[in-house]
Amino acid sequence: xxxxxxxxxxxxxxxxxxxxxxxxxxxxxxxxxxxxxxxxxxxxxxxxxxxxxxxxxxxxxxxxxxxxxxxxxxxxxxxxxxxxxxxxxxxxxxxxxxxxxxxxxxxxxxxxxxxxxxxxxxxxxxxxxxxxxxxxxxxxxxxxxxxxxxxxxxxxxxxxxxxxxxxxxxxxxxxxxxxxxxxxxxxxxxxxxxxxxxxxxxxxxxxxxxxxxxxxxxxxxxxxxxxxxxxxxxxxxxxxxxxxxxxxxxxxxxxxxxxxxxxxxxxxxxxxxxxxxxxxxxxxxxxxx
Numbered sequence: 001x002x003x004x005x006x007x008x009x010x011x012x013x014x015x016x017x018x019x020x021x022x023x024x025x026x027x028x029x030x031x032x033x034x035x036x037x038x039x040x041x042x043x044x045x046x047x048x049x050x051x052x053x054x055x056x057x058x059x060x061x062x063x064x065x066x067x068x069x070x071x072x073x074x075x076x077x078x079x080x081x082x083x084x085x086x087x088x089x090x091x092x093x094x095x096x097x098x099x100x101x102x103x104x105x106x107x108x109x110x111x112x113x114x115x116x117x118x119x120x121x122x123x124x125x126x127x128x129x130x131x132x133x134x135x136x137x138x139x140x141x142x143x144x145x146x147x148x149x150x151x152x153x154x155x156x157x158x159x160x161x162x163x164x165x166x167x168x169x170x171x172x173x174x175x176x177x178x179x180x181x182x183x184x185x186x187x188x189x190x191x192x193x194x195x196x197x198x199x200x201x202x203x204x205x206x207x208x209x210x211x212x213x214x215x216x217x218x219x220x221x222x223x224x225x226x227x228x229x230x231x232x233x234x235x236x237x238x239x240x241x242x243x244x245x246x247x248x249x250x251x252x253x254x255x256x257x258x259x260x261x262x263x264x265x266x267x268x269x270x271x272x273x274x275x276x277x278x279x280x281x282x283x284x285x286x287x288x289x
Contacts, residue, residue: 005107005108005109005110005111005112005132005145006107006108006109006132006145006146006150006151006154007105007106007107007112007116007135007142007143007144007145007146008105008106008144008145008146008147008148008150008151009103009104009105009144010104010105010106010148010151011076011148012075012076012077013073013074013075013076013104014073014074014075014076014079014099014100014104015071015072015073015074015099015100015102015104015136016059016071016072016074016079016082016083016097016098016099016100017069017070017071017072017096017097017098017100018069018070018071018072018095018096018097019067019068019069019070019095019096019098020093020094020095020096021094021095022093022094022095023069023070023095024036024038024070025093026086026089026090026093026095027061027070027086028189028190028192029190029191029192030048030086030089030192030193031046031047031048031061031192031193032046032047032048032049032174032179032184032185032186032192032194032195032198033045033046033047033061033183033184033185033186033189034186034188034189035061035070036189037186037189038061038062038063038070039063040063040064040065041063041065041123042062042063042123042126043060043061043062043063043073043123043124043125043126043134044060044061044126044183044184045058045059045060045061045126045127045179045182045183045184046058046059046060046061046184047059047163047174047177047179047184048082048085048086048193049174049192049193049194049198050170050193050194051193051194051197052194052197053173053174053194053195053196053197053198053201054169054170054171054172054173054194055163055167055168055169055170055171055172055173055174055177056085056169056170057074057075057078057081057082057085057163057169058074058163058167058177058179058184059072059073059074059075059082059163060072060073060074060123060125060126060134061073062121062123062134062136064121065121066121071102071121071136073104073134073136075162075163075164077164078163078164079099080099083097083099102136102137103136103137103138104134104135104136105120105134105135105136105138105142105144106125106132106133106134106135106151107132107133107135108130108131108132108133108151108154109132111133112133112135116135116138116139116142117133117135119138119139120135120136120137120138120139120142121135121136121137122134122135122136122138123136126183127160127182127183127184128158128160128182128272130158131155131158131160132154149241152239152241153241153242153244156213156239156240156241156244156245156246157213157244158213158270159178159211159212159213159246159269159270159272159273160182161177161178161211161238161239161246162239163177165223165238165239166211166238166239166246166248172248173197173198173201173207174194174198175198175201175202175207175210176207176209176210176211176248177211178210178211178273178276180202180276181272181273181276182272185198185202187199187202207251207276208250208251208252209235209248209249209250209251210248210249210251210273210276210277211238211246211247211248212246212247212248212249212254212267212268212269212273212277213244213245213246213267213268213269213270214227214237214244214245214246214247214249214258214260214265214266214267214268215243215244215265215266215268216243216244216260216263216264216265216266217243217263217264218243218263219242219243220237220240220242220243220244220245220260220265221237221240221260221261222237223236223237223238223239223240224236224237225237225260225261226260227247227249227258227259227260227265228258228259228260229253229256229257229258229259234249234250234253234258235247235248235249235250235253236248236249237260244268247260247265247267249267251276251277251278254267254269254277255267
């Protein structure tokens, strides 16, 4: 018998509904992804940046296959602030933005049942095939076969950031969060807030730090704990669970022996990240891609 897929509700997610005839044009000029390219039933990962190209909020934009609207799957703690930020640029655009109570689930591993996929707004996680699916408003009796801890371990093993845990508002560059490698930035869509800085960093290869999966034989400490190389700070730990996490570290030390709160940590960049770590071609890789 095939193993069941892993399904869990993501309690920390909220859906913002964007409706109105100007919804696509309005969002297209503000965020990093190509919203105009979305077809019904598709999703893209995107972010709002400051004019200096620094992260403010990220979300999945889903084109509702059954309604003329966009659904923004965002962190609950940022939902109201994200809505307020977008409304600041509404001007005369005919667009409405409403916070909803629609639940969000994640599924990974083997595909969920056809019935579940058809009875929810279901989209593939646009970042990596192995990431799985996002399910919006599945049936209330949907069985959860995994926990939030299971999902966090899955996400961290793949090297996928969670914006509110792994990015610092007004400080983290989109590419530092690997949005350039995971489909979160459209390079040919035209202008958006922070586009000039983001493009310059990309085309001039000026990036010095990235979020990289790390592992330790000891449970990892709290976010913000410095990561050291030969006694010098080269980065900071971000989100973690047990012995694996993400750290924002300098790309030229990825293949070095690092420490965090006195314990050795090893960078484990997945295959999709290795090309961006040109200074560390021999860094140990996981098999996730």
